[in-house]
Amino acid sequence: MYASNKAGSPFANAGEFISLPSAGFFFHVYNTGRIYKLDNSSLKDSILLFKRIDHTVNIYYNIGSFLFAHNNQIFDFGGYGFWKNNGLLRKFNFRDKEWDIVELDKEIFPPNVISDGYVTWVDSAQNFLYVPYQEVRNDGLTMLKEDDDIDFNSHRLDFKTLKWEHLGQLDEQVYQTMKYAIHIFQSEKGLLLVYINRVYWVDFLNNQVKVTFDPTLGQTLLRIQRYMLRYWNGEYVYWTNPVNGLYDSTRIDLSKFNYEGQAIWKKTFHTKELILLAALVIVLAIFFFIQFRQPKRQIVGDEELVKQEAPFTGTELALLSLLLSKHKIGKTATIPEINYVLGLKDKNHGMQKKVRSEIINKINEKYLLISKGKEMLIQNIRSESDKRFFEYLVNPELVEHLRKLTAQST
Numbered sequence: 001m002y003a004s005n006k007a008g009s010p011f012a013n014a015g016e017f018i019s020l021p022s023a024g025f026f027f028h029v030y031n032t033g034r035i036y037k038l039d040n041s042s043l044k045d046s047i048l049l050f051k052r053i054d055h056t057v058n059i060y061y062n063i064g065s066f067l068f069a070h071n072n073q074i075f076d077f078g079g080y081g082f083w084k085n086n087g088l089l090r091k092f093n094f095r096d097k098e099w100d101i102v103e104l105d106k107e108i109f110p111p112n113v114i115s116d117g118y119v120t121w122v123d124s125a126q127n128f129l130y131v132p133y134q135e136v137r138n139d140g141l142t143m144l145k146e147d148d149d150i151d152f153n154s155h156r157l158d159f160k161t162l163k164w165e166h167l168g169q170l171d172e173q174v175y176q177t178m179k180y181a182i183h184i185f186q187s188e189k190g191l192l193l194v195y196i197n198r199v200y201w202v203d204f205l206n207n208q209v210k211v212t213f214d215p216t217l218g219q220t221l222l223r224i225q226r227y228m229l230r231y232w233n234g235e236y237v238y239w240t241n242p243v244n245g246l247y248d249s250t251r252i253d254l255s256k257f258n259y260e261g262q263a264i265w266k267k268t269f270h271t272k273e274l275i276l277l278a279a280l281v282i283v284l285a286i287f288f289f290i291q292f293r294q295p296k297r298q299i300v301g302d303e304e305l306v307k308q309e310a311p312f313t314g315t316e317l318a319l320l321s322l323l324l325s326k327h328k329i330g331k332t333a334t335i336p337e338i339n340y341v342l343g344l345k346d347k348n349h350g351m352q353k354k355v356r357s358e359i360i361n362k363i364n365e366k367y368l369l370i371s372k373g374k375e376m377l378i379q380n381i382r383s384e385s386d387k388r389f390f391e392y393l394v395n396p397e398l399v400e401h402l403r404k405l406t407a408q409s410t
Contacts, residue, residue, distance in 0.1 A: 064112030117184025168265035210257035
């Protein structure tokens with residue numbers, strides 16, 4: 001069991017409780033490396049006695065580090081100190097009462113604590129440590145701009161081999177969701193990213209981000225304040241309020257979370273794989289050139305669309321009409337407005353996204369055939385109010401041509 005009690009900022013003298021089945025119950029003072037063990041003889045008293053067992057010199061080299069229990073051991077990963085952060089893994093040596101360095105094949109820099117939580121996650125069942133992205137901080141160097149120090153490569157550490165495995169590129173939208181979450185909870189199944197009206201489940205095992213639009217759950221989790229002792233066990237998160245002494249819990253039903261096609265990371269090709277793929281493409285191109293050198297019949301199909309007087313359907317015209325009206329007043333169309341025009345407002349979120357994308361892509365494909373150009377008719381930009389979402393508009397340079405086409409279709 002692992003529990004945390006962080007009062008105020010991550011630099012306050014709070015800490016984490018750790019329970020190891022064969023070793024005892026411990027308390028780690030945040031940012032220090034100091035370990036205290038519960039004196040079992042004090043259990044008969046009203047005041048519990050913890051005795052310090054480490055020989056650590058308190059030099060604050062691990063501010064914001066990720067402390068966790070695994071295989072009946074206490075580990076400390078990353079942290080910030082002396083104007084730099086690190087990607088080192090340390091293990092507490094119960095015999096020498098010191099922190100030992102764990103030798104890894106390379107250094108992966110985890111993000112420090114954000115949103116009162118960590119995006120680093122331990123899969124104790126399968127012996128993996130997941131780092132969805134890296135944050136390399138060196139305050140002795142001048143950074144060019146915000147997020148220049150962010151590395152979107154996702155990794156996981158295999159505790160059996162002590163080697164890092166590259167998983168792929170973190171999706172930018174997932175990064176934004178992690179970055180702006182109000183609370184981040186560690187669970188036995190992954191991370192919970194809490195917002196007021198929704199909660200995201202980052203399922204590392206299946207490379208999926210799932211969501212539930214349950215404002216009651218989101219607001220219940222937000223009421224678990226930083227100064228409260230909290231921990232996860234099974235399907236429940238438990239917490240104790242030290243102010244009034246109340247102990248409470250709530251169930252997190254992960255079956256209520258829906259997958260809407262959002263992957264955590266995307267696979268990337270290595271150099272060898274790209275060379276093999278290029279060679280395969282060349283071989284196939286030569287093969288098809290030899291097999292099909294004879295004159296080909298004139299292809300008919302989508303190109304006939306160019307000759308049509310009314311290329312757009314009624315649904316497509318409704319969307320284009322909305323975008324033109326928004327352009328006239330200098331605004332963009334939001335996703336809810338588009339869903340309403342397309343008759344999707346009562347559909348589930350996944351169906352809305354699928355149909356909306358298909359219609360927009362079809363309109364752009366038709367316009368490319370009609371204009372024989374390379375400019376997309378419908379464009380998108382990030383919403384000013386919420387950077388995780390997009391808003392849509394007509395390409396300003398194509399407005400007059402679009403008006404002629406829509407008039408022709410009607």
